[in-house]
Amino acid sequence: EARSLYAWASGSRHLKVAGISVHIGSQITEVKPFRATMERVAELVQVLRQDGHQIEFVDAGGGLGICYEDSSAPEFSHHVVAYAEAVVRPLRGLKVHLLLEPGRSIVGPAGALLTSVLYKKKNxxxxxLVVDAAMNDLLRPSLYNAYHEIIPTTADSHATTGRENVDVVGPVCETGDFLARDRELPIVNEGDLLAILDAGAYGMSQSSNYNTRxxxxxxxxxxxxxxxxxRRESVTDLLRPESF
Structure with missing residues (x-):
């Protein structure tokens, strides 16, 4: 099927056949699938060149995941070396320009969302724990039931031995406005700061002004x-595009 599509594209005056792009998924934390994929891509490069196409580029896509929960995961520096070897080795000798999209693996662990505890309540x-961050600031938990580690930044919270299971929720009036459910955390107090980790990827890019926030x-x-x-947005920023 790929060969017929390339043949069709090469016959169009609006298209130029120049490469192969693949994307096998997201949050892949093992390198074997990438190696297997690039081995098949390398075979396709040779087949397409035999068909007369000038394949100059290979886009290996993204998908390299991060471990949101597993603290025993290998160091990124070691993991990325194995990933690079898995992607590059099958393409050696083909003289193609390799493109990569490793966004989450780089910026995900680099970002944290800081939030303050507004209230503590039981029901x-x-x-x-009602905090001042909400689903509009970090949508992943509500959208995917995604896990983000949460740690107190207040020194007293690190020193305490007490722990409790809590739901960490925002002030938006939605049942989906949560950042963690039934999470065991050190006991914190109103006014304490929490850091929601690994928020650098799909954090601000998925944020919104829902609920006029x-x-x-x-x-x-x-x-x-x-x-x-x-800079922090203001309500004036939200109203500026409006015409009355």
Whole structure:
């Protein structure tokens, strides 16, 4: 089927056949699927060249995952070396320009969402931490039931031995407005700060102004250097595009 599609594309004056692009999925944390894919791509490159197509580029796509829960996962520096070998080895000798899309694996662990505990409450035997972040700030838990590790940033919270199971929820009036459910956390108090980890990928890019909530600021931390790279939105910002 691929050969017939390339033959059709090469006959169009609006298209130029130049490469192969693949994407096998998301959140893949083993390198074997990438190696198997690129072996098949390497075979296809040779077949298409035999058919007369000039294949100059191979886009290996994205999909390299991160471990949101597994603290025993290998170091990224070691993992990425294995990934690079799995992708590059099958293409050696083909003289193609390799393109990669490893976005999540780079920026995911680099970002954290900081949120403050507004209230603590109990209801029907469940304990809730109501925080000032919400589903509009980090949609993944509500959208995919995705897991993000949450840790207190307050020194006293790290020192305490007490722990409790809580639902971490936002102030938006939606049943899906949660950041964690039935999560065991150190006991924290109103006003304490929590860090929601691995929020660098699909965090701000999926955020919204739902419930007339301005999006938070973004701060870049580089060692001891701190720089505001996106200012906090205001309600005025939300109303500015409106015409009355």
């Amino acid at each position: 029907d035997g469940r304990r809730f 301005p999006r938070p600021a973004e701060v870049l931390v580089d060692g001891k250097s701190v720089k505001l790279i996106r």
